[in-house]
Amino acid sequence: MEKWERILQTQMSSNPPRLSVDEAIIIYDEADINDLMDTALFRRRKQVPGNKITYLVDRNINYTNICTINCQFCSFYRPPGHSETYTQTFDQISARISELENIGGSRILMQGGVNPDLDLEWYLNLIKSIRAKHPSIDLDCFSPIEIEGIADVCGLDSLQVLEEMKNVGLHGLPGGGAEMLVDDVRLDISPKKGGSENWLRIMEEAQSLGLVTSATNVIGFGENNTHRVLHMDKIRKSQDKAIKNGYNGFTSFISWPVQLENNVFGKRNKGKNKVQLEVKPQEYLRHVAVSRLFFDNIDHIQASWPTMGLGIAQMAFFAGADDAGSTMMEENVVSASGTDKTNANEIELQRIISRAGFIPQKRNSEYVSLSTEIYSDDNISALIPIQN
Numbered sequence: 025m026e027k028w029e030r031i032l033q034t035q036m037s038s039n040p041p042r043l044s045v046d047e048a049i050i051i052y053d054e055a056d057i058n059d060l061m062d063t064a065l066f067r068r069r070k071q072v073p074g075n076k077i078t079y080l081v082d083r084n085i086n087y088t089n090i091c092t093i094n095c096q097f098c099s100f101y102r103p104p105g106h107s108e109t110y111t112q113t114f115d116q117i118s119a120r121i122s123e124l125e126n127i128g129g130s131r132i133l134m135q136g137g138v139n140p141d142l143d144l145e146w147y148l149n150l151i152k153s154i155r156a157k158h159p160s161i162d163l164d165c166f167s168p169i170e171i172e173g174i175a176d177v178c179g180l181d182s183l184q185v186l187e188e189m190k191n192v193g194l195h196g197l198p199g200g201g202a203e204m205l206v207d208d209v210r211l212d213i214s215p216k217k218g219g220s221e222n223w224l225r226i227m228e229e230a231q232s233l234g235l236v237t238s239a240t241n242v243i244g245f246g247e248n249n250t251h252r253v254l255h256m257d258k259i260r261k262s263q264d265k266a267i268k269n270g271y272n273g274f275t276s277f278i279s280w281p282v283q284l285e286n287n288v289f290g291k292r293n294k295g296k297n298k299v300q301l302e303v304k305p306q307e308y309l310r311h312v313a314v315s316r317l318f319f320d321n322i323d324h325i326q327a328s329w330p331t332m333g334l335g336i337a338q339m340a341f342f343a344g345a346d347d348a349g350s351t352m353m354e355e356n357v358v359s360a361s362g363t364d365k366t367n368a369n370e371i372e373l374q375r376i377i378s379r380a381g382f383i384p385q386k387r388n389s390e391y392v393s394l395s396t397e398i399y400s401d402d403n404i405s406a407l408i409p410i411q412n
């Protein structure tokens with residue numbers, strides 16, 4: 025029996041030991057894809073019992089594209105002074121949230137660049153104005169690098185910034201900007217973003233305040249499977265610490281391949297080496313399956329339809345994912361890099377879930393189930409068309 029077979033067999037036992045980093049690398053590198061996915065699906069059914077796949081009705085809002093960090097893979101940002109920069113007004117942001125309310129959404133995920141012209145007061149006023157006009161919408165906003173940027177502008181530390189934001193109504197911090205928490209990769213692709221400890225520290229600070237957080241992972245920068253597992257290991261250790269301290273920790277782990285097709289502004293790839301850097305569907309499914317088996321302390325593993333397409337997201341349910349992500353309504357960061365599909369309505373997510381043999385379940389950003397109207401072709405018109 026091969027080593028990978030023994031590892032998967034052990035993971036199929038009734039009380040399997042925690043998968044080690046070395047074991048995770050072996051199954052990532054060597055396991056038969058069908059056996060790996062079967063084991064991950066088995067684990068999913070133990071960790072998240074039942075046959076439901078959840079999804080969130082939300083909207084992404086990218087409030088500014090001005091950024092000084094210049095990540096090499098990023099096609100979304102524009103440096104200060106560039107002719108294509110924008111910052112949305114509070115009214116423009118509010119109008120977008122009203123559209124989300126019209127389709128029964130429950131949260132906004134708002135992220136932008138590190139904009140040196142926006143101080144803490146601007147952010148606090150924004151949160152307050154949204155809270156006043158849209159009290160039922162959860163605000164999961166600003167990735168760790170944005171929090172660091174705001175702290176720099178206002179001369180506070182990041183924990184103080186988070187406290188002030190929480191006091192006026194911030195609900196959570198999205199996991200954006202983790203990319204690859206292995207510094208020889210991270211400092212190569214985003215030298216100005218700082219080491220992995222920055223992202224982890226700000227997430228841990230957010231968790232200590234009771235903010236809702238998720239963990240992310242972008243793959244395909246030319247790193248190897250060992251780097252990918254080491255990234256997962258940093259998240260798993262951070263989650264152990266959160267649980268030990270009595271915090272909720274990360275709700276979920278979400279991974280996707282970097283999109284470089286239109287990387288005309290970013291300096292990574294520029295169309296060269298595309299074959300080498302491209303993450304193929306089978307590799308993505310391996311990644312999802314290994315993450316399901318690795319994270320014995322994070323329940324929810326998300327499939328990424330915006331980068332992989334709805335069909336591969338559907339396959340990811342058989343690799344251990346228990347969540348189809350969210351409707352997004354609009355997306356400007358990944359889409360700036362060339363992906364074709366950047367919004368899905370509720371019926372599309374329900375369709376891929378039910379056609380794969382699972383039951384669709386609407387949720388909020390804390391993975392609490394919400395009342396779910398199951399749409400059929402008869403009541404599809406009940407869904408208000410998405411307007412970007």
Ligand code: SF4
Pocket residue numbers: 091092093094095098099100101136137138169214
């Ligand atoms: S990925 Fe984020 S931090 Fe990096 S350049 Fe783009 S907007 Fe800025």
